Amino acid sequence: xxxxxxxxxxxxxxxxxxxxxxxxxxxxxxxxxxxxxxxxxxxxxxxxxxxxxxxxxxxxxxxxxxxxxxxxxxxxxxxxxxxxxxxxxxxxxxxxxxxxxxxxxxxxxxxxxxxxxxxxxxxxxxxxxxxxxxxxxxxxxxxxxxxxxxxxxxxxxxxxxxxxxxxxxxxxxxxxxxxxxxxxxxxxxxxxxxxxxxxxxxxxxxxxxxxxxxxxxxxxxxxxxxxxxxxxxxxxxxxxxxxxxxxxxxxxxxxxxxxxxxxxxxxxxxxxxxxxxxxxxxxxxxxxxxxxxxxxxxxxxxxxxxxxxxxxxxxxxxxxxxxxxxxxxxxxxxxxxxxxxxxxxxxxxxxxxxxxxxxxxxxxxxxxxxxxxxxxxxxxxxxxxxxxxxxxxxxxxxxxxxxxxxxxxxx
Amino acid sequence: xxxxxxxxxxxxxxxxxxxxxxxxxxxxxxxxxxxxxxxxxxxxxxxxxxxxxxxxxxxxxxxxxxxxxxxxxxxxxxxxxxxxxxxxxxxxxxxxxxxxxxxxxxxxxxxxxxxxxxxxxxxxxxxxxxxxxxxxxxxxxxxxxxxxxxxxxxxxxxxxxxxxxxxxxxxxxxxxxxxxxxxxxxxxxxxxxxxxxxxxxxxxxxxxxxxxxxx
Numbered sequence: 086x087x088x089x090x091x092x093x094x095x096x097x098x099x100x101x102x103x104x105x106x107x108x109x110x111x112x113x114x115x116x117x118x119x120x121x122x123x124x125x126x127x128x129x130x131x132x133x134x135x136x137x138x139x140x141x142x143x144x145x146x147x148x149x150x151x152x153x154x155x156x157x158x159x160x161x162x163x164x165x166x167x168x169x170x171x172x173x174x175x176x177x178x179x180x181x182x183x184x185x186x187x188x189x190x191x192x193x194x195x196x197x198x199x200x201x202x203x204x205x206x207x208x209x210x211x212x213x214x215x216x217x218x219x220x221x222x223x224x225x226x227x228x229x230x231x232x233x234x235x236x237x238x239x240x241x242x243x244x245x246x247x248x249x250x251x252x253x254x255x256x257x258x259x260x261x262x263x264x265x266x267x268x269x270x271x272x273x274x275x276x277x278x279x280x281x282x283x284x285x286x287x288x289x290x291x292x293x294x295x296x297x298x299x300x301x302x303x304x305x306x307x308x309x310x311x312x313x314x315x316x317x318x319x320x321x322x323x324x325x326x327x328x329x330x331x332x333x334x335x336x337x338x339x340x341x342x343x344x345x346x347x348x349x350x351x352x353x354x355x356x357x358x359x360x361x362x363x364x365x366x367x368x369x370x371x372x373x374x375x376x377x378x379x380x381x382x383x384x385x386x387x388x389x390x391x392x393x394x395x396x397x398x399x400x401x402x403x404x405x406x407x408x409x410x411x412x413x414x415x416x417x418x419x420x421x422x423x424x425x426x427x428x429x430x431x432x433x434x435x436x437x438x439x440x441x442x443x444x445x446x447x448x449x450x451x452x453x454x455x456x457x458x459x460x461x462x463x464x465x466x467x468x469x470x471x472x473x474x475x476x477x478x479x480x481x482x483x484x485x486x487x488x489x490x491x492x493x494x495x496x
Numbered sequence: 497x498x499x500x501x502x503x504x505x506x507x508x509x510x511x512x513x514x515x516x517x518x519x520x521x522x523x524x525x526x527x528x529x530x531x532x533x534x535x536x537x538x539x540x541x542x543x544x545x546x547x548x549x550x551x552x553x554x555x556x557x558x559x560x561x562x563x564x565x566x567x568x569x570x571x572x573x574x575x576x577x578x579x580x581x582x583x584x585x586x587x588x589x590x591x592x593x594x595x596x597x598x599x600x601x602x603x604x605x606x607x608x609x610x611x612x613x614x615x616x617x618x619x620x621x622x623x624x625x626x627x628x629x630x631x632x633x634x635x636x637x638x639x640x641x642x643x644x645x646x647x648x649x650x651x652x653x654x655x656x657x658x659x660x661x662x663x664x665x666x667x668x669x670x671x672x673x674x675x676x677x678x679x680x681x682x683x684x685x686x687x688x689x690x691x692x693x694x695x696x697x698x699x700x701x702x703x704x705x706x707x708x709x710x711x
Contacts, residue, residue, distance in 0.1 A: 089639075104517050109510035116506070277506070375507065427525030434517055 307352025350478020
């Protein structure tokens with residue numbers, strides 16, 4: 086009896102919170118649809134430095150540099166710096182080829198992306214700093230659409246809405262859905278000023294704000310999340326733009342995916358621990374009172390719902406097998422204890438909301454492709470995968486497992 | 497910006513809508529539950545009526561004399577519908593929401609009384625008309641896997657042999673003194689326990705083995 090009571094309690098609590106989150110974001114989307122429009126920059130074009138941190142990226146670096154060169158911006162107003170970080174391949178050699186086009190190269194011996202970007206930050210001259218990961222591709226309009234966000238002097242960082250570069254296999258397609266979906270959610274978070282990350286794919290920062298808060302944290306695996314939270318901690322705002330859509334190459338093997346997600350999860354956890362005093366503080370508004378705590382506990386809820394679903398399925402399977410063993414017959418009506426029509430109703434509502442948000446995202450991202458199998462898995466299995474990494478990250482961080490910035494995969 | 501005006505209220509608005517959607521879910525759930533309980537109530541009442549009618553018929557035969565043959569088919573109908581109600585009851589019983597509610601306890605009690613009444617009647621009928629019924633008393637426990645499995649094995653048995661009469665009794669159902677009476681009478685200690693033609697068998701027993709006992 087107690088077991089069933091706990092089961093139902095968990096089911097109801099998860100359903101309530103899940104519905105609340107979905108309804109909350111859909112309300113923001115509904116009320117703020119006009120805010121999705123973009124503005125133009127006021128004043129003269131400022132100096133912009135594009136930093137490209139790279140570690141053994143010989144395969145992709147040329148494409149990345151060329152995409153940075155192709156960004157629409159007065160040539161005298163922008164500088165491009167490749168930060169070759171502990172490279173043992175031809176990355177530096179390839180970067181040197183662009184010297185005549187004004188691309189600077191800085192060789193950094195000590196590994197670590199945070200460290201590399203900090204050196205770039207010291208040497209660059211722009212009022213605004215762009216971080217462009219070497220596995221990413223900039224698009225022409227990026228600066229035109231991102232700079233206007235800085236009209237508000239409180240804005241210190243702007244993230245872009247990242248698209249997945251040519252998804253081929255299932256894993257890449259799943260991430261295609263994920264990037265599109267989070268793209269819209271991040272935009273909504275940005276409208277409410279609760280956005281707390283600026284991915285390295287292509288994010289732009291106010292240089293003096295970066296310097297004022299002390300540059301990037303070199304000890305955290307995701308310096309791009311940490312810097313955003315630190316800027317927020319210091320009273321700055323982070324915005325997101327839906328007009329700027331650079332591309333990123335996502336891991337296409339499970340091994341690559343595993344190492345990336347573990348790094349993200351560890352970085353997220355470490356960042357949250359570092360800035361834990363922001364939680365439940367009124368001065369940080371919605372961010373401190375709602376967004377950070379909910380982001381932190383959401384994966385716990387997803388794990389709990391995984392347990393609930395697994396329990397339901399195992400209950401049916403085991404009871405059927407047990408009966409089969411004893412009587413030689415299969416009975417299917419054994420699931421009666423766990424059939425709950427209320428939960429069924431909420432699940433249907435949640436699925437409808439999920440599909441609606443995804444539809445909106447795909448429309449806003451002006452995507453024409455659609456992958457049904459990946460789409461189905463994205464709704465069903467993928468949240469559990471993400472939550473799994475959240476836990477793994479927490480365990481690794483709490484156990485103090487040694488941080489390895491890079492292995493044989495991209496950062 | 498529009499955002500500034502609504503921002504303060506967003507959490508509140510979302511919370512109110514969530515409460516509405518959540519409540520709608522609870523309503524859907526409880527409507528379905530009510531439907532199930534109503535259906536059960538209907539069949540319990542039907543059984544009550546049939547058992548009583550059977551009882552009266554037997555008294556009539558006792559008093560005025562008559563043919564035992566005509567009653568044989570009656571026994572079958574009553575026993576079948578009682579078994580069907582039992583199945584519905586067990587399914588609901590395994591769902592947490594119902595156990596413990598007054599409505600459910602009332603139905604369970606009524607059903608149990610009908611069953612014991614049928615048991616007594618059959619015993620009587622065997623004596624007056626000289627027929628022989630295979631009666632199985634099945635003592636079970638709620639939410640007990642082996643009991644549930646035994647239930648399925650017995651279902652299978654009645655499908656093969658419609659003449660067998662099965663009366664299932666929740667051995668821990670203390671609210672009904674009749675249960676204590678039966679538990680004491682047969683000295684029931686664990687579930688599942690079967691009383692097949694007054695012989696006691698403890699623990700799970702497969703359909704084939706029950707058939708062997710009967711034959």
